[in-house]
Amino acid sequence: MADEQRPLGEEGTDGVRRRDFIHIAAVSFAGVGAVAAVTPLVYQMAPAADVLALSTTELDVAAIQPGQAIKTTWRKQPVFVRHLTAEEIAEANDVPSADLRDPQTLAERTKPGKEAYLITLGVCTHLGCVPLGAAEGENKGEYGGYFCPCHGSHYDTAGRIRKGPAPTNLVVPPYEFTSDTAVLIG
Amino acid sequence: MSFPWAKEYQPQNGFMQWMDERLPLPRLVYGAIGAGYPVPRNLNYFWNFGVLAGFALMIQIITGIVLAMNYAANTAVAFNSVEYIMRDVNAGWLLRYLHMNGASFFFIVVYIHIFRGLYYGSYKAPREMVWLLGVVIFLLMMATAFMGYVLPWGQMSFWGAQVITGFFSAIPLVGEPLREWLLGGFVPDNAALNRFFSLHYLLPFVIAGVIILHIWALHIPGSNNPTGIDVKSEQDTVPFHPYYTSKDGFGLGVFLIAFCSVVFFAPNMLGHPDNYIPANPLSTPAHIVPEWYFLPFYAILKAFTYNFLWIDAKLWGVIAMFGSIALLFFLPWLDKSPIRSASYRPLYRKFFWFGLLPCIAVLGVVGAMPAEGLWVPLGQVAALYYFAHFLIIIPMISYFEKPEPLPMSITESVLGKAETPAVGATPATA
Amino acid sequence: MVRPLGILVGLGFCMALVFALVTTVWTMATTPTEDPKNTPYFWQQEPRPANLPSSGPFAQFDRVQLQRGFRVYKEVCAACHGLNLVSFRNLEAIGYSEDQVKTIAAEWPIQTPSVDPNTGEAAMRAPIPTDRFPSPYPNEIAARAANNNAIPPDLSLIVKARAGHQDYIYSLLTGYRDVPAELPEALRPGVGLSYNPYFASLNIAMANPLTGEGQVTYDDGTRATPDQMARDVTAFLVWTSEPKLENRIKTGWAVLGFLLIFTILAYMSYRSIWAEKKGR
Numbered sequence: 001m002a003d004e005q006r007p008l009g010e011e012g013t014d015g016v017r018r019r020d021f022i023h024i025a026a027v028s029f030a031g032v033g034a035v036a037a038v039t040p041l042v043y044q045m046a047p048a049a050d051v052l053a054l055s056t057t058e059l060d061v062a063a064i065q066p067g068q069a070i071k072t073t074w075r076k077q078p079v080f081v082r083h084l085t086a087e088e089i090a091e092a093n094d095v096p097s098a099d100l101r102d103p104q105t106l107a108e109r110t111k112p113g114k115e116a117y118l119i120t121l122g123v124c125t126h127l128g129c130v131p132l133g134a135a136e137g138e139n140k141g142e143y144g145g146y147f148c149p150c151h152g153s154h155y156d157t158a159g160r161i162r163k164g165p166a167p168t169n170l171v172v173p174p175y176e177f178t179s180d181t182a183v184l185i186g
Numbered sequence: 187m188s189f190p191w192a193k194e195y196q197p198q199n200g201f202m203q204w205m206d207e208r209l210p211l212p213r214l215v216y217g218a219i220g221a222g223y224p225v226p227r228n229l230n231y232f233w234n235f236g237v238l239a240g241f242a243l244m245i246q247i248i249t250g251i252v253l254a255m256n257y258a259a260n261t262a263v264a265f266n267s268v269e270y271i272m273r274d275v276n277a278g279w280l281l282r283y284l285h286m287n288g289a290s291f292f293f294i295v296v297y298i299h300i301f302r303g304l305y306y307g308s309y310k311a312p313r314e315m316v317w318l319l320g321v322v323i324f325l326l327m328m329a330t331a332f333m334g335y336v337l338p339w340g341q342m343s344f345w346g347a348q349v350i351t352g353f354f355s356a357i358p359l360v361g362e363p364l365r366e367w368l369l370g371g372f373v374p375d376n377a378a379l380n381r382f383f384s385l386h387y388l389l390p391f392v393i394a395g396v397i398i399l400h401i402w403a404l405h406i407p408g409s410n411n412p413t414g415i416d417v418k419s420e421q422d423t424v425p426f427h428p429y430y431t432s433k434d435g436f437g438l439g440v441f442l443i444a445f446c447s448v449v450f451f452a453p454n455m456l457g458h459p460d461n462y463i464p465a466n467p468l469s470t471p472a473h474i475v476p477e478w479y480f481l482p483f484y485a486i487l488k489a490f491t492y493n494f495l496w497i498d499a500k501l502w503g504v505i506a507m508f509g510s511i512a513l514l515f516f517l518p519w520l521d522k523s524p525i526r527s528a529s530y531r532p533l534y535r536k537f538f539w540f541g542l543l544p545c546i547a548v549l550g551v552v553g554a555m556p557a558e559g560l561w562v563p564l565g566q567v568a569a570l571y572y573f574a575h576f577l578i579i580i581p582m583i584s585y586f587e588k589p590e591p592l593p594m595s596i597t598e599s600v601l602g603k604a605e606t607p608a609v610g611a612t613p614a615t616a
Numbered sequence: 617m618v619r620p621l622g623i624l625v626g627l628g629f630c631m632a633l634v635f636a637l638v639t640t641v642w643t644m645a646t647t648p649t650e651d652p653k654n655t656p657y658f659w660q661q662e663p664r665p666a667n668l669p670s671s672g673p674f675a676q677f678d679r680v681q682l683q684r685g686f687r688v689y690k691e692v693c694a695a696c697h698g699l700n701l702v703s704f705r706n707l708e709a710i711g712y713s714e715d716q717v718k719t720i721a722a723e724w725p726i727q728t729p730s731v732d733p734n735t736g737e738a739a740m741r742a743p744i745p746t747d748r749f750p751s752p753y754p755n756e757i758a759a760r761a762a763n764n765n766a767i768p769p770d771l772s773l774i775v776k777a778r779a780g781h782q783d784y785i786y787s788l789l790t791g792y793r794d795v796p797a798e799l800p801e802a803l804r805p806g807v808g809l810s811y812n813p814y815f816a817s818l819n820i821a822m823a824n825p826l827t828g829e830g831q832v833t834y835d836d837g838t839r840a841t842p843d844q845m846a847r848d849v850t851a852f853l854v855w856t857s858e859p860k861l862e863n864r865i866k867t868g869w870a871v872l873g874f875l876l877i878f879t880i881l882a883y884m885s886y887r888s889i890w891a892e893k894k895g896r
Contacts, residue, residue: 022888026878026884029874029881040280040281041249041281043277044278044281045252045276049275049276053705053746054746269772273859279863283864429889432885433890435886436879436885439875439882439883440879442875442879443879450864450871451673459778459781460777489636492632494631494632494636497632499636509625509629516622519618520618520622563637563644566633566636570630570634570637573630574626574630578626581619581622
C-alpha cells in the first residue's frame with residue numbers, strides 16, 4: 001500500500017513490489033486452501049446418502065374404518081392417515097376457509113375423489129411435537145381433529161390450525177393413490 | 187526469551203494494547219513462533235519436521251473429531267459404521283483416508299524429527315527436558331495409534347488388540363489379571379472397544395498438552411542447530427518470523443503433496459488387507475503384523491527366543507520391547523561427549539549411518555516377515571546391535587573419539603571464516 | 617552412574633540375544649531343511665494383472681463393464697456370496713436408472729427377512745432399492761452347512777481385503793488347473809476341494825464358477841468367455857469395494873494441482889525473505 005505512493009523509478013521499488021506480491025499470493029493460497037479444507041468437515045454433517053434414500057413409504061388404507069386413523073412413518077417422521085366420517089367432512093367444509101389462519105379447503109388438502117382420506121405429517125407446525133388424536137381415545141382438541149399437548153395447538157378435522165401457537169396447518173406430504181386403496185408417500 | 191536481543195512485542199493498535207494488558211496471548215505467540223523468538227540462522231530442512239509434526243497432530247485431531255460424529259463404538263456395528271463413513275457419509279471416504287494415512291505420516295514426520303535430534307545431539311544439555319518430553323509424546327502417540335487401529339474392528343484390529351494386551355500377561359503373578367482388567371474381559375470385546383475409543387479421543391489432547399511443554403522447554407535454551415554449537419551473538423540468529431515461518435510454509439507444501447499423493451492415489455498402501463475383513467475371534471489371520479511404524483519394536487519382541495537366566499523368553503521380549511523405548515529416557519546421560527553435532531563426531535557419525543539406521547531398517551523388515559528361516563537370526567543380530575548401540579557403544583564412544591574442529595560461531599559456519607567478525611565484537615543491543 | 621548401569625543392562629540384553637542367536641543358528645544347522653516342494657508356497661503363483669481401467673493414476677470405471685460384471689455376480693456368484701455393504705440403490709452409480717433399480721430389487725432371487733405387518737411373524741419380502749443385498753444364507757451355520765463347512769465370504773470388500781487385490785480375484789477366478797502330477801500327496805485337494813495355485817493353501821472349497829462360454833448372456837454383444845466374465849465381475853467387485861474411487865482420483869488431481877502452485881509460491885516467498893541472509 002505504502003509502496004504505491006513512492007515515486008516510480010526509485011531504486012528497488014519494482015523488486016519490493018514483486019516480492020510483496022509473492023508473499024500476498026502465498027498467504028492467500030494458504031487461506032483458500034484452509035477454507036477448502038473446511039468444506040468436507042462441514043459437508044459431512046449434512047444428511048448422508050442412506051438418510052436421503054429413505055424417501056418413499058407404501059401403505060394400504062383399505063383397513064381403516066371411517067372415524068379411525070393410523071400412524072405410519074415417512075422419512076422417519078410420523079404420518080397420520082385418517083379416514084374421515086361424513087360429519088367430519090361436513091364440519092371441515094362448513095368453515096369459511098378465508099377466515100382461517102392458514103386458509104385451505106379440505107379439497108385442497110386431499111386427492112380428488114378421495115376426500116375422505118386425510119394424510120398429514122404428525123408433526124405440529126409449532127415446534128415439532130407429535131399431536132394427539134390419531135389413536136383411539138386420545139384428546140382430539142376443541143375442533144375434533146388433532147391436539148398438540150406441548151403448547152396447546154388445536155387442529156380441525158382437515159388438520160388445519162384453528163387455535164394455539166402453531167403458525168400453519170399440518171403439512172400434507174407428497175403422495176398419490178397408486179390404486180383404489182394403495183398409497184405411495186414421497 | 188533468553189537472548190537479550192530478542193525483539194519485544196509492541197502492540198500495533200489500541201485494541202492490541204488493551205488486549206496485551208489483560209490477556210497477553212498475542213505476546214505469547216509473538217515470543218513463541220513470531221519475530222520475538224531468535225533462532226539460529228543455519229537450520230537445515232530437518233528442522234522443518236517439528237512444525238510438521240504439530241501440523242500432523244492437528245490433521246488427526248480435526249479429522250478424528252468429525253469421524254467420531256459418524257463412528258459407532260460397538261462390536262456389532264463398528265466395522266459397518268466405518269464402511270458407512272466410506273460409502274454414505276458426505277466426503278466420509280476423504281475424512282477416513284486422511285485420518286488413516288495421517289497416522290502414518292505423523293509417525294514418518296516424528297521419526298525424522300527423532301533421528302534429527304539423535305544426529306545433531308539435540309538431546310544433550312541444556313535440552314534434556316525437551317528430549318524427555320519428546321519421548322513422552324512418542325509413547326503417547328504409540329498408545330493412541332494402537333487404540334485407533336482397533337476401532338475399525340477388522341481382523342488386524344482384533345488380533346492386534348489380542349497380541350498387544352497379551353504383552354501384559356507376560357508380567358509374573360499380576361500379568362493375567364492385569365490383562366483382564368485392561369480388556370474388561372477375557373478377549374477384546376465391547377468393553378475394550380469402548381474404552382479404547384474413549385482413550386483414543388482423549389490422548390491426542392494430552393499429546394497437545396505435552397507438546398506445549400515440549401515447546402516451552404525448547405524456548406528456554408533456544409533451538410539447537412546443525413553445528414551443535416551455542417548461539418554467541420545476534421548475528422547467529424534470525425527472528426523465527428518471517429524467516430522460519432516462510433520456510434515452514436514451503437515445507438508444509440512439500441509435506442502435503444506427499445501426504446495427498448498417498449491419500450488420493452494409494453490410500454490403502456500402508457494398511458493391511460486383512461483389516462477389511464470383519465473381526466472374527468475364532469480365526470486368526472495367517473500372518474499378524476502391526477502397523478508399519480511399530481515393526482522395529484515388534485521385531486525386537488520376536489528376537490528374544492531363549493529363556494536366559496531366570497526370565498523366560500516371552501518376558502524378555504516384552505521387557506526388551508519396552509526397554510528399547512525406555513532407554514531413550516536415559517540417552518542424555520548415556521552420551522558424555524561434549525560435542526553435540528555428529529558433523530564433528532567422526533566415530534558417532536559412522537555408527538549412526540552404518541550402524542543405527544541400517545539396524546532400524548532391518549528390524550522394520552524383519553518385523554513384517556514371518557518368524558521363520560533366516561529372518562529370525564537376522565532380527566536377532568539387528569536387535570543385538572540396537573541395544574549395543576544405545577547402551578554400550580554410545581556410553582563408551584566418547585573415550586575413543588577425537589572430535590573434528592568446531593567452527594568458531596554459527597555465522598562462521600554459514601559465511602565462511604573471512605567474512606566473520608571476531609567473536610564478541612558484536613554485543614548487540616536490540 | 618547412568619553409564620555403568622546402562623552398560624550393564626545393555627550387556628544383559630545382548631547376552632540374552634547372543635544365547636537366542638546361538639540356539640537359533642544351532643537349531644537351523646541341525647534341523648534338516650524341508651524340501652521346498654512340500655510347502656504350498658513353492659506351488660503358489662503370483663497373480664496376473666487384471667488390467668482394469670480402475671487402476672493407476674487416471675483410474676475410472678467402465679460402466680458398461682460394471683453392468684456386465686453385475687450380471688455375472690447376479691447369475692453366478694449371488695447364490696452363495698452376499699454383498700451386505702451394498703444397497704440396490706447404489707446400482708444407480710453404475711448406470712442403472714431408478715426404475716431399473718426398482719425392477720432389479722423386486723426381481724432379486726433372494727428375499728429380504730421382514731415381519732408380517734398384521735401378525736408380527738417373521739416373513740420374507742422382495743427387496744426394495746434402499747435394502748442391502750440380502751444374504752444368501754440366514755446365518756453362518758446355514759452357510760457352513762450348505763458349503764462343506766467353508767463359508768463363502770461376503771464380496772463387498774473382497775478386492776480390498778485380499779493381498780493382490782483385483783489381480784488376485786481375477787487370477788483366482790481364472791486359475792483353476794489340473795493337479796500337477798508331481799504335487800506331493802499332502803498338498804493334493806481333498807474331498808470337495810479344487811486345485812487353484814493362486815489360493816494360499818492351493819486347495820479352494822469353491823468349485824470353478826466360470827466354466828464355459830455363454831454362461832452369462834451379455835446385452836452389449838460382448839463374448840462371454842470365462843476370461844471376460846472373470847474380468848468383468850472383478851471390475852464390478854472393485855466398484856463394490858471402493859465406490860468413491862472416481863471421486864477420489866478427480867479430487868486428488870485438483871488438490872495436487874492446488875498444492876503444487878501453493879508450494880511454488882511458498883518457495884519463492886521463502887527464497888525472497890532469505891535473499892539477503894543467504895549471502896554466501
